[in-house]
Amino acid sequence: MRSKPLILLLLAALVLGLAAPMAVAQDTQTLTVSIWGFNLDVLEENVFAPFEEMHNVDIVLDTGNNSDRLARLQAEGENTTIDVVHFATQFTHLASEAGLLQPYNPDLLENLDEVYDWAQDPLGNQAGAGYTVNSLSLIYRADQIEAGISSWADLLRDDVAGYVSIPEMSTTFGPAALIMIDRALAMADMEEGEAEINYDADLAWEALPQLADNLVTTYIRSSELTTLVQEEEVWVAPYASFAIGNLMNTGHDLSTVVPEEGVVGQTNMISITAATDKVDLAHAYIDWFISHDVQEAEALDLIDSPVNATVELPEDICALLTCGEMLDTMIVLDQAEVSDRLADWLERWNEVMVR
């Protein structure tokens, strides 16, 4: 029959057509990265696409917020397909405590020496490397608060009563705000010098009822703070550096201030999961992320403040990020100390707030 060779030819083409991509797929391995779902288009250009090309790898993204992704990692355990994970420091600490991460090998990270000391190993157990830093500082309405704001303790002042908001205790920066208020109250009692960080924050807990009276409400997300400022409910608040653009877009006369007691720095980290067998590739990914080129590109796009000390930024860019002189006053908290207290603090916090 004449049609038989034609059918065979079509079958052969079909088999070849199916087999060809499979052959390519077998050569290209994948790296599954767990990360927040923000700015992915910029990250694709600055980080993912060049890395895929350099290492002949396909990056697969698993996106979500810290807690959702940590819960998923916990639920999947050894069966997880995630190879590297981006977390805020406190969630890296929780994942590390749960045995979900493996320590990185500093010998496999060529660019690690270029990274600021406080970001090289934020948890002190090589559970991950810091790749960007956010800071918690103060912002206020210059047209409403004539006396200005210069200290964390100013949140307790009578003239701002009813117009203050602070991050809720359950958020990344909640404990940090309380610790800085504690430091400010301790320094107010000193004639000179700086107070040590007191992780028990006794003075701040004593003052919390007074602070609670000054609060409009607390906020969980930076977007909530933006709305509060927009609607003129709030005149002064601690703010996370990554929210500055949205806050300035509210159109109000806002001033940012580096308080006398300093700002709090919080690194975001990249870690290698305990379950992955792509250890070399995972190290290469971390090394690429902390490299001068990626750090500079991310900073110039106003996505991530750099932790690579070799990156030099124009002043106008630096002013919008956590960098330059701000780093001199920046305090990086010990997340293990904070995390150990969180459950107890949350209960104490609620006790005051439900009054």
Place this chain on the structure above:
Amino acid sequence: MIRRPNQNRSIIVLVAPAFIFVLVFFVLPLIFLLSQSVLPGDGGFTLTGYADFFESRVSRIVYLRTLKIGLIVTGISVLMSYPAAFLLARMPARRRSFLMLLVILPLMTNAVARTFAWLIILGKRGMINQTLMSLGLVETPVRFMYTETAIVLGLTQLFLPLMVLPLVSAMENIPDDVLEAARSLGANRLTTFVRIVVPLSSDGLVLGATLVFTGSVTAFVTPAILGGSRLLMMSTLLRQKSVAIFDQQAAAVIAVVMILTTLAVNLLLRVGRVRQV
């Protein structure tokens, strides 16, 4: 009535998809939730999670606040829905369908957008404050946002349709003859409403009140935005336990307490209805 074997098979086939869906996506997760609240990770049955919950002053305050707000919203919804439902049930069909569409409008709006709209009304620069200030009634803006009042307003707006719809449905089944008979026997409009309409629509009342109460005590977005994170309710407390400190047992306890509370309220309403009728 005698059923043929084929008829029984058809019933099983027709019911099976819904039954399997409810079993897999509702009953099994519920059992898992219940077991999580009494079987912590280290094994062994314990009720300490429940004891901890009720021993905590914060939990008790939050629980009572949630109950209070749920009951207030349900009460306001009943008071507002009854007259509206009575009128709607007796309207010509075309006009009724148009007004019913308006009633369910809040349910067709995105929860976040709807709640943020309240900011425009209740905020310091909101409509109410602007009006009060322009009339000279207040000198400085009054705080409406981040209060229990704001939560009650938001939840009432959201769940009012869930009370109106079952009431309209129940009242449509009350024959006009019954109302005319009551009036001809000397009952005025109020007496007719209280002694005839209310008892005969009690099925709709129980269903509506259960839906509104359940919705109010379990709502998350509206209390979170209108009350702020400082004014904790059960749903926002559950979030804290689950997401902030990863205490899944405490979160499961809160979820079970919420479920049992709504079941208890439904039972009370049913008992009350039986006695009334």
